[in-house]
Amino acid sequence: MSDSVQDQYEAYPYPSRDPRDEHKRLITGSPSNLDELNHYLFAGRRDFAKPFRALVAGGGTGDATIMLAQQLADRCPEGEVVYLDLSTASRAVAEARAAERGLSNITFHSGSLLDLPEMGLEAFDYIDCCGVLHHLKQPEDGLDALKTVLKQDGGMGLMVYATHGRTGLYPTQDMLRALGNDLPLETRIEQVRRLLEALPPTNWLRRNPFLGDHKRSDAELVDLLLHSQDRAYSVEEVGEFVASAGLNLVSFIEPARYRPESYLKDPKLLTQLRDKSDLGRAGFAEKLAGNIKTHVFYVSRKDDCQAQPEPHGAAIPFLCRLENHVLAASLRKNPVLSVTFDGLPLRFNLPRLAAAMVERIDGKTTVAEIYASLAELDPHLERATFDQQFAQTYEVLNGVNHLLLRA
Numbered sequence: 001m002s003d004s005v006q007d008q009y010e011a012y013p014y015p016s017r018d019p020r021d022e023h024k025r026l027i028t029g030s031p032s033n034l035d036e037l038n039h040y041l042f043a044g045r046r047d048f049a050k051p052f053r054a055l056v057a058g059g060g061t062g063d064a065t066i067m068l069a070q071q072l073a074d075r076c077p078e079g080e081v082v083y084l085d086l087s088t089a090s091r092a093v094a095e096a097r098a099a100e101r102g103l104s105n106i107t108f109h110s111g112s113l114l115d116l117p118e119m120g121l122e123a124f125d126y127i128d129c130c131g132v133l134h135h136l137k138q139p140e141d142g143l144d145a146l147k148t149v150l151k152q153d154g155g156m157g158l159m160v161y162a163t164h165g166r167t168g169l170y171p172t173q174d175m176l177r178a179l180g181n182d183l184p185l186e187t188r189i190e191q192v193r194r195l196l197e198a199l200p201p202t203n204w205l206r207r208n209p210f211l212g213d214h215k216r217s218d219a220e221l222v223d224l225l226l227h228s229q230d231r232a233y234s235v236e237e238v239g240e241f242v243a244s245a246g247l248n249l250v251s252f253i254e255p256a257r258y259r260p261e262s263y264l265k266d267p268k269l270l271t272q273l274r275d276k277s278d279l280g281r282a283g284f285a286e287k288l289a290g291n292i293k294t295h296v297f298y299v300s301r302k303d304d305c306q307a308q309p310e311p312h313g314a315a316i317p318f319l320c321r322l323e324n325h326v327l328a329a330s331l332r333k334n335p336v337l338s339v340t341f342d343g344l345p346l347r348f349n350l351p352r353l354a355a356a357m358v359e360r361i362d363g364k365t366t367v368a369e370i371y372a373s374l375a376e377l378d379p380h381l382e383r384a385t386f387d388q389q390f391a392q393t394y395e396v397l398n399g400v401n402h403l404l405l406r407a
Helices: 003-011 019-023 034-042 063-075 088-101 113-118 139-148 169-178 185-198 218-225 235-244 267-273 278-289 324-333 354-359 367-377 383-399
Strands: 052-057 079-085 106-110 124-130 150-161 248-253 294-300 316-319 336-341 344-349 403-406
Touching: 003 088, 003 218, 019 088, 034 063, 034 150, 034 248, 034 294, 034 403, 052 063, 063 079, 063 088, 063 124, 079 088, 088 106, 113 139, 124 139, 139 150, 139 235, 169 185, 169 218, 185 218, 235 248, 235 278, 235 294, 267 278, 316 367, 324 354, 344 383, 354 367, 354 383, 367 383, 383 403
Parallel strands: 052 079, 052 124, 079 106, 124 150
Antiparallel strands: 150 294, 248 294, 316 403, 336 344
8 A cells, every 4th residue: 555545544544433432332334243244254153152353454443343342342252353554543543442442352553454464463264354455556465465364264344446336436536636636635625625616517426426425524535535546346346356366255235236126127127137147147236226336245265155044944034223023013014125225215025924924033043943933823834935935035134134144
């Protein structure tokens, strides 16, 4: 990573965070939620009572570090998080946030992820690297460096910028460089504000409602509009990027965003996509939606890319961020799930048994036990019918990241 990038994050630690806010809330998200990474990378079988080592490469002001460390402190007595970042100013914010929470399971390092092969760190079960690789001169070198410290059965949660949801951004970056790339950052920030005010209504950045980070703080404005090294990836390019490191792309998050049928209802058009690869279908969905501005995805070293648990038998389904009885009551009234992805409302139909199934998803009951419970009420309920409807329910709820499985 270049000196100019390091200087940027020293001057404007990113994202902007106040350590005192740790008393109010824990910032969570994807990737790196323990239940989520267990589902996608360990087939729901990871026992967090056993030692678990996580690396946050490019930890910034600490969002992923604090989320992982707090969850491990609550569930994994021998869990450890290693933080690595070039910016000492960002590290200071992350350390202050950890201190506010009293977290003692974090080891802090300053440096570049490109130096990981020579740092002498033990291998990691899991690596989080979000918003970093796309700022490297050679992102492939960064991914290769991460792979050298990943255990053979481990996995990573990554985030890179997405091409289509950032429409209008890169021409604006070019304009700002033309206005004076060598001026002090404070002067360039003022130029950004003046240019944004002057953008005509036909300008693609002004017409793009999905890019609003620059409105929150100077740190977000600098990161979005004044970055000296910044590239975006299409779905197909993500696939090539991951394959170049000999890794396997397990899943994008949220899965439903990368399914053409989430947006397209014309059966004739969908039939034409039936024989495309998963990556080809995901690329079609990205172009169709137009509003995906970052790609969040899990990758694995395993040769077998099907790391996810199957939604049947001994698998234990559990809901994320939803209460089963509340969702079940809603589905009884109307078996449709409504969600909004970056301003785009979507509706997903659920099968007849969905409400009864959801009511029994308590994080303890297996899929087989849910069937047995429903079969007691309806002796004519065939297992094949149940399996089909549970698979449909799982596809919808997992697709929007509300339903995961564990062994």
